[in-house]
Amino acid sequence: MDKEKVYIVLREKLTLDTEDYICVKDIGKVYCLEEKIRKPIENIQVYASSSIETWDLIDPTLIAEKIMDRITNIDLSFLGASDVLLEIKSKEKENKVFDFVKVLFVSATLFFGAGLGIMYFHEDVNMINVMEKLYFSFTGINEENPLIMSIPYCIGIGVGALIFSSRIRSASKRRRMEPDPMDIELYLYNKDMEEYIMNELRK
């Protein structure tokens, strides 16, 4: 008897709950002519998450191992992504107040920031003039170089720079594993460089 051909097309990323499990059908599509072979394969459990929020990878060898344990006499092929990235994320209890504060902070920053940005652009990057104009708009007082607004602005620049470049500190391992922009930039830079060297060597 010929071996039945089974193809599994893997997805790239999957988000799942903590203390949950996933089957083959969650991480990819199974193609097989025989319905009675496809169904059991789809329902084989391949991964169970613990109670910790984190990131993980499933590679095809692990999936193949789990399937071959149960069902023999098939010819298994993997298509699509080479590994499946798992984001294990608990259904967090929504903290309404904290959420509101965060959204308010981001909204206010963007609102005033966009305003300052466009005004700065119109004023041909003359910050002192912009500050005077804004100070007049907010208080109705014409004051030259309003330090009451520009000194908080200076401090804010430091805060903004640190927000941009600092890693996220969180109790959750998943959040801590997220890179900061500099990590991504360094990674991309290294990747470009390696590609360049490889291209040089090929010549």
Place this chain on the structure above:
Amino acid sequence: MNYILPIVSSFSGGLVAGGAFISFVTLLEIFPRLMQFTNTDKYQMLYESIYILSTIAFTILYFSDFYIRLNSILVVIIGLLFGVYLGLFSSALAEILNVLPVILKKIKIKRNMKFVFYSLAIGKVAGALYYFIFKIGG
């Protein structure tokens, strides 16, 4: 004709400036960073609308003599928010110019990158304070 030409030309100028303003911010990836930092991806539409609304509002404000009387505490908070945004903005700008990755690679700093960030932030604050207190901008 006396009305059409100024209106058309300034409207198209506004279109270009507005488009450039938004596309520049998109390129800088300030929004994704803020949303990742605060874990509020689902409010993306709200943030975008606020951004566009504010751009229009402050453009009108720029050309008008409108003013309100705010408490000085509020003015301090608004000043701080201006700074937070511009700090994000300038860091993002340095980021896409690939200055830091090159320097960090050349002088081989892998650990303790946080000190580099601290010094950058402190330097920005010091420079801005110097600018305002000694009024080099005139």
